[in-house]
Amino acid sequence: MAEAKNHNEAGEVAPSTVDKQAPSVAEEHAPSTDSPEATDLPTANAPDPEAANPETNPNAAKPAAPPKREKPAAAAKDAAGEKPAAKAAKKEKAPTVEDKPFVEFIQQDYLPALQKAIAQQGVQDLEVSFAKQKVPITGFESAEEYWQIIGSWEKGLRQFNLYFPDEDIQGKKGFSCNEGKKPSTLESFLIDERKITLDLLVFGLVQRLNGQKWLGRN
Numbered sequence: 001m002a003e004a005k006n007h008n009e010a011g012e013v014a015p016s017t018v019d020k021q022a023p024s025v026a027e028e029h030a031p032s033t034d035s036p037e038a039t040d041l042p043t044a045n046a047p048d049p050e051a052a053n054p055e056t057n058p059n060a061a062k063p064a065a066p067p068k069r070e071k072p073a074a075a076a077k078d079a080a081g082e083k084p085a086a087k088a089a090k091k092e093k094a095p096t097v098e099d100k101p102f103v104e105f106i107q108q109d110y111l112p113a114l115q116k117a118i119a120q121q122g123v124q125d126l127e128v129s130f131a132k133q134k135v136p137i138t139g140f141e142s143a144e145e146y147w148q149i150i151g152s153w154e155k156g157l158r159q160f161n162l163y164f165p166d167e168d169i170q171g172k173k174g175f176s177c178n179e180g181k182k183p184s185t186l187e188s189f190l191i192d193e194r195k196i197t198l199d200l201l202v203f204g205l206v207q208r209l210n211g212q213k214w215l216g217r218n
Contacts, residue, residue, distance in 0.1 A: 133148060
């Protein structure tokens, strides 16, 4: 009986165990020895980038950054492209009664307020007028006429004149008074006040008449 020969003695090449065991899918996914190539086979060591915590895994996919918000302009521009003023213009002050034209102020505001104030001092028959005329003072020679407030009571026995030569309540003012005859002196009136108001004009004249002892119990 002939002796059995193994594959090497017979000159045959034994089949590789890899060829017998590895399926064709191994060749499909086996990386090339020439250059590295990524495969779609899952690995046990690499974490899922979508599920990994970005704080502990540097390979984790970072969430998309929120869209940047545009900063509001520091100073909005108008249609013409010019910047508005830093501060809104201050409101203009409402005009006061003292801002009225001189004649209008005297007739509409000062005379009514003066009559009321003198009446509160016990004078019931006061008569006041406003006229432009010469100064009725003895020895005062002037052809000019000045605006004056003329007041009198007790049938004209007590009379006063308030003069406005500048036709301005803030300008020069004069005062004279008499008892049954023409006044002999002309004195300045409210010369130390920096700004004249309606109340100050009323108070100043009442105080001067009271100093003459013409008001109240005098």
